[in-house]
Amino acid sequence: MRVHVLKLCWVGLAIVGLTSGCGKPRENITLAGSTAFQPFAERLADQYMTTHPDVTVTIQGGGSALGIQSALSGAAQIGMADLVKLPSEADALKSLVVARDGIAVVLNPANTMTALTLAQVRGIFSGTIKNWKEVGGPDHTIAVISREAGSGTRSSFEQIVGGITLTGDALIQDSNGTIRETVANDAHSIGYLSLGLINSKIKPITVDGAPCTEKDIMSGAYKLVRPVFLVHNANVSPACSAFLDYVVSPEAQEMIHKNGLIKAK
Amino acid sequence: MKINGETIAKSVLTVVAFSALASLLLIAIFIFKEGFPFMLKVGIGDFLFSSTWNPQAGLYGIFPMIVASLYVTFGAMIIGAPLGVAGAIFMNEFLPRSAMRIIKPTIELLAGIPSVVFGFLGVMVLAPFIRAHMGGPGLSVLAASVILGIMVLPTVISISTDAIGAVPNSYREGALALGATRWQSVYMVTLRAASSGIIASIILAMGRALGETMAVIMVAGNTVRIPHAVTDPVRTLTANIALEMSNATGMAREALFATGVVLFVVIMILNAIALSAIKNRGGSK
Numbered sequence: 001m002r003v004h005v006l007k008l009c010w011v012g013l014a015i016v017g018l019t020s021g022c023g024k025p026r027e028n029i030t031l032a033g034s035t036a037f038q039p040f041a042e043r044l045a046d047q048y049m050t051t052h053p054d055v056t057v058t059i060q061g062g063g064s065a066l067g068i069q070s071a072l073s074g075a076a077q078i079g080m081a082d083l084v085k086l087p088s089e090a091d092a093l094k095s096l097v098v099a100r101d102g103i104a105v106v107l108n109p110a111n112t113m114t115a116l117t118l119a120q121v122r123g124i125f126s127g128t129i130k131n132w133k134e135v136g137g138p139d140h141t142i143a144v145i146s147r148e149a150g151s152g153t154r155s156s157f158e159q160i161v162g163g164i165t166l167t168g169d170a171l172i173q174d175s176n177g178t179i180r181e182t183v184a185n186d187a188h189s190i191g192y193l194s195l196g197l198i199n200s201k202i203k204p205i206t207v208d209g210a211p212c213t214e215k216d217i218m219s220g221a222y223k224l225v226r227p228v229f230l231v232h233n234a235n236v237s238p239a240c241s242a243f244l245d246y247v248v249s250p251e252a253q254e255m256i257h258k259n260g261l262i263k264a265k
Numbered sequence: 266m267k268i269n270g271e272t273i274a275k276s277v278l279t280v281v282a283f284s285a286l287a288s289l290l291l292i293a294i295f296i297f298k299e300g301f302p303f304m305l306k307v308g309i310g311d312f313l314f315s316s317t318w319n320p321q322a323g324l325y326g327i328f329p330m331i332v333a334s335l336y337v338t339f340g341a342m343i344i345g346a347p348l349g350v351a352g353a354i355f356m357n358e359f360l361p362r363s364a365m366r367i368i369k370p371t372i373e374l375l376a377g378i379p380s381v382v383f384g385f386l387g388v389m390v391l392a393p394f395i396r397a398h399m400g401g402p403g404l405s406v407l408a409a410s411v412i413l414g415i416m417v418l419p420t421v422i423s424i425s426t427d428a429i430g431a432v433p434n435s436y437r438e439g440a441l442a443l444g445a446t447r448w449q450s451v452y453m454v455t456l457r458a459a460s461s462g463i464i465a466s467i468i469l470a471m472g473r474a475l476g477e478t479m480a481v482i483m484v485a486g487n488t489v490r491i492p493h494a495v496t497d498p499v500r501t502l503t504a505n506i507a508l509e510m511s512n513a514t515g516m517a518r519e520a521l522f523a524t525g526v527v528l529f530v531v532i533m534i535l536n537a538i539a540l541s542a543i544k545n546r547g548g549s550k
Contacts, residue, residue, distance in 0.1 A: 035511075063511050064512075065512055065514050066512075066514065069514060143402045148487075148508040149318075149321060149512075149517075150320065150321070150511075151512055152512075168489070169488065170488060171486040171498050172487035172489075172500065174487075174507075178483075181388065182388075182404070185388065186402065186403065189402075
């Protein structure tokens with residue numbers, strides 16, 4: 001009996017030795033940041049690892065701010081950030097636009113409104129327009145729904161629309177998904193979320209006459225668009241820069257596009 | 266010295282007992298270490314009593330959230346405590362033992378339902394109902410109070426039931442022998458004798474309501490503003506920490522720890538009040 005156990009141990013050791021001993025050590029790349037781009041990064045990473053078995057790509061969330069910080073501190077080689085403009089602390093980093101994301105202004109399907117101007121959107125979210133009647137809708141108070149302070153989607157939205165000091169009446173939800181549920185539940189609400197997350201429960205509207213579609217985003221008619229940045233140190237490992245090249249390659253861009261984001265170029 | 270099983274068991278149990286205490290102490294120290302310097306930097310008065318919360322602009326006023334936490338907690342108590350105590354009285358005094366043996370475990374099962382499920386029910390059923398019948402956005406103080414009131418029921422009922430069950434039968438028999446009706450014996454004798462246990466159940470429930478986060482985020486609306494009506498949306502202290510945690514860095518992150526400090530102190534104050542209430546009752550008996 002004892003002999004058997006010993007033999008088994010040797011076999012086990014041999015297997016471990018064979019699999020780990022030969023070949024190069026696996027290269028590890030870590031991406032951290034934007035939760036909006038996280039699912040896309042995960043798919044890209046999965047695909048990349050099937051063709052590059054010697055590389056492990058790890059994706060972490062944490063938000064755009066954390067992505068920039070991680071890239072600065074070296075906690076992650078690559079940071080993901082979906083902001084209109086990178087903050088000044090990211091000046092030390094190289095950045096690369098890998099996709100673009102439309103922010104759709106959405107209403108409940110029961111609402112008869114289909115269009116707002118940018119100025120009206122600004123008024124509604126700032127609290128100067130409080131009733132749907134003022135923008136040509138039914139006589140009912142507008143329920144404004146926004147994201148929490150620090151959200152990348154919210155800061156992008158407020159920067160692009162410009163001059164928004166969020167009304168104190170606004171309800172706050174903590175993710176794109178809960179914004180969608182809240183708007184779907186309240187006939188008089190208005191919210192905004194990432195283009196890729198629109199479904200039949202909510203109704204995107206036109207802003208300044210342009211619908212939130214890929215065509216109008218590409219032509220520049222629809223203004224509520226933010227880029228998705230990957231930020232990294234100037235001197236990254238060869239494996240890391242190979243991955244960055246892959247993300248902007250036609251194949252990866254096609255995959256990003258198929259899943260709801262807009263290509264970088 | 267011979268080491269026997271008894272000494273080993275004793276020392277292991279001592280270590281385990283103190284590790285619980287130590288972790289509590291560590292959490293307290295950590296929260297205060299992260300949050301207290303921030304409060305001094307911003308000014309304790311400004312932090313506690315100003316009403317604008319805008320971390321991006323450097324404004325950190327949590328007064329509306331303190332008010333919101335207290336409103337929602339007391340709202341939950343107004344709904345949960347009478348229901349819970351009444352349920353406990355009914356089960357102990359008016360229900361046959363055999364029925365209680367089925368009902369009590371069922372109610373305790375309620376405690377095992379995750380808070381996100383309660384929150385989901387609140388968003389899908391309660392909030393639309395309030396919006397349709399009482400106005401406002403639906404996500405409100407009232408919605409949060411009702412949901413929390415239901416969530417604390419198992420705590421109130423099971424501890425109150427135990428307290429009422431522990432009242433000696435001779436008390437009830439004495440009351441009945443003196444000509445009291447069944448209801449008179451309940452509220453004049455049994456409830457008084459069980460009062461410290463009932464108050465304890467309400468304190469525990471209060472702690473649960475004050476600390477509940479997930480369900481509250483889902484149904485309270487999270488607007489940082491002092492509510493003027495029960496249909497106004499509010500953001501509680503716990504909701505503030507959970508909402509902004511993922512995106513907070515630097516000062517904003519410290520502000521969240523400071524929110525934690527305030528929550529800690531509020532819970533301590535509530536517990537102190539409640540404990541002294543129990544003591545006073547004990548003294549006057």
